[in-house]
Amino acid sequence: MEKKELLKKLQEALEFEYTDIFLYNNEAELFKKKIIDGDKIAKLYKNFALDEITHADIISKQIINIKGTPVWEYKNIPVSKSIRESLRSHLDREVAAYRNYTYLIEQVEDRELKVLLKGIRENENEHIKQITDFLKRLKI
Numbered sequence: 001m002e003k004k005e006l007l008k009k010l011q012e013a014l015e016f017e018y019t020d021i022f023l024y025n026n027e028a029e030l031f032k033k034k035i036i037d038g039d040k041i042a043k044l045y046k047n048f049a050l051d052e053i054t055h056a057d058i059i060s061k062q063i064i065n066i067k068g069t070p071v072w073e074y075k076n077i078p079v080s081k082s083i084r085e086s087l088r089s090h091l092d093r094e095v096a097a098y099r100n101y102t103y104l105i106e107q108v109e110d111r112e113l114k115v116l117l118k119g120i121r122e123n124e125n126e127h128i129k130q131i132t133d134f135l136k137r138l139k140i
């Protein structure tokens with residue numbers, strides 16, 4: 001992969017991570033206040049937000065490593081009104097993140113970057129599993 005293309009992809013991944021950090025934190029606050037028993041999902045989302053911060057840090061450092069400048073931007077996605085809707089939309093986003101990282105892992109040549117991206121992807125896989133579990137329990 002060309003350096004320019006790699007920078008673009010890493011920047012997109014960074015923006016995706018930041019968007020999720022804001023979304024998870026905002027929804028955690030919202031559900032904690034407004035929904036009875038909202039504590040569980042708030043805790044889950046807060047933990048996910050912390051993981052996404054770690055991912056954003058790793059990606060920022062990698063952008064700097066290849067002499068790029070990380071841009072701290074995020075998309076303003078409206079928060080979901082229900083827990084179910086929120087979980088479904090996060091599941092879609094986590095799957096999208098997993099696929100984007102898979103694409104990057106296949107494309108990059110740098111071994112260290114590959115290992116780091118695999119670690120992030122494994123973490124997104126964990127998010128997918130936990131969201132799926134939460135959704136299943138919600139349906140009972």
Ligand SMILES: [Fe+2]
Binds near residue numbers: 017051055097
């Ligand atoms: Fe992430």
Ligand SMILES: [Fe+2]
Binds near residue numbers: 020048097127
């Ligand atoms: Fe995630």
